[in-house]
Amino acid sequence: MEFSHNLQMHALPQASPYIIRRFWGIIHKRLLKFSKFYCHWSGAQFSNQIMQLPFGLVLKWSDGTRVEEVLAMEAARKAGMPVPRVIFYGEHPDSPHALVSILMTRLPGHELGTVYETLDAAEQETILQEMDAYISSMRKWKSPWGEQRICSLSGTSIRSVRVPFHSMGPFDTEDQMNDYLLYPQGHHESYYDTEPDFLNLKKRVDVLFSDKHDIVYTHGDLKHHNILVHDGHVSGFIDWESAGWYPEYWDFTTALRYQDEDFWWYDFVLKLGGHRYLVYKDAERALTSLTVDSYAW
Structure with a gap:
């Protein structure tokens, strides 16, 4: 079976007016309480970040959720x-780490990581x-924001748990992003027993940062728990x-x-295209060693 590799991006979606978002924020607070009752009644496990609701709905209200x-x-x-x-x-606006809640449909299927080894080769x-x-x-x-700009879909900052302070950008160039990613290393130099150890880490990072790359639209958190499968097909990319x-x-x-x-x-990731970037694997690990403490809130 052939799968289309040319799914087109349509006109950029626009955010709802603020007053509408505030109205639904109030409603969602009520749904949080209702989810506790519903889970108790139905026997489902309650989560205060991904809340189960009847009629095939889910309310997501977690750290870092944004428009x-x-x-x-x-x-x-x-x-x-x-x-x-x-x-x-x-x-x-009164919840600084969870500014937005999303009421959405629940997709069928199981996380890929929990079922992959039970699937046959064709699946x-x-x-x-x-x-x-x-x-x-x-x-x-x-990108409507320019070929080199690093930013969210709407041109704003990017939220990622693997960057300093969980947020970065927007940046007009890749060099600006690299400088930002390396910023915390200046506070970590004293962690290493010798200066050569520190300089060796920076040299390993340079393997990645000395190259120039195309800027492409990216999911940002490619993990097997963000892929749902049902009846041998991908049923959710979340x-x-x-x-x-x-x-x-x-x-x-x-x-x-x-x-x-x-x-x-x-x-699996190598076959998706990761084989082209194995040369950067050691550089990524070195970058993490230099900056990992800045990933915490």
């Missing part, structure tokens, strides 16, 4: 990817080809809070940098 995630979901869904349909989203290949089609398609999307325009290596090196080579996910 940018909603817009990224809407863009991916319009392009034809299996993404939850956003019903309404609310704003919570595994189908899922690989479908994911390749989705990722290849969005890497072709043209968790778009980190989506945006990044250097082309980003999704793959993020997924591979600490992955054991004998785990099936490692080979």
Whole structure:
């Protein structure tokens, strides 16, 4: 079966007016309480970040959820990817780490990581080809913000748990992003026993930062728990809070940098395109060593 590698990005979605988002924020607070009752009644496990609701709905209200995630979901869904349909989203200015809540449809299926090894070879290949089609398609999307700008779908900052202070940008050039990623290393030099140890880490990072890369649209958190499968097909590609325009290596090196080579996910990511960026694996690890403490809140 052939899968389209040319899913088109439509006109950029626009955010709802603030007053509408505030209204739904109030409603979503009531739904949080209702979810506790519903889970108790139905026997489902309650989560205060991904809240189960009846009628096939889910309320996401977690750290770092932003309007940018909603817009990224809407863009991916319009392009034809299996993404939850956003019903309404609310704003919570009194909740600094969870400013936005999203009421969305629940997708069928199980996380890829929990079922992959129970699938037959044909099903595994189908899922690989479908994911390749989705990722290849969005890497072709043209940015309205310029070919070099690193930013979210809407041109704003990017939220990612693997960057200093969980947020970066927007940047007009890749060099600006590299400077930002390396900024915390200046506070870590005293951690190393000798200056050569510190300089060796910086030299390893330079393997990555000395190259120039295309800026492509990226999911931002390519993990097997963000892929749902049902009846041998991808039924969900979820968790778009980190989506945006990044250097082309980003999704793959993020997924591979600490992955054991004998785990099936490692080979899966290589086949998706990660093999082109294995040269940066050591540089990614060195960068993490220099800056990891800045990832905490």
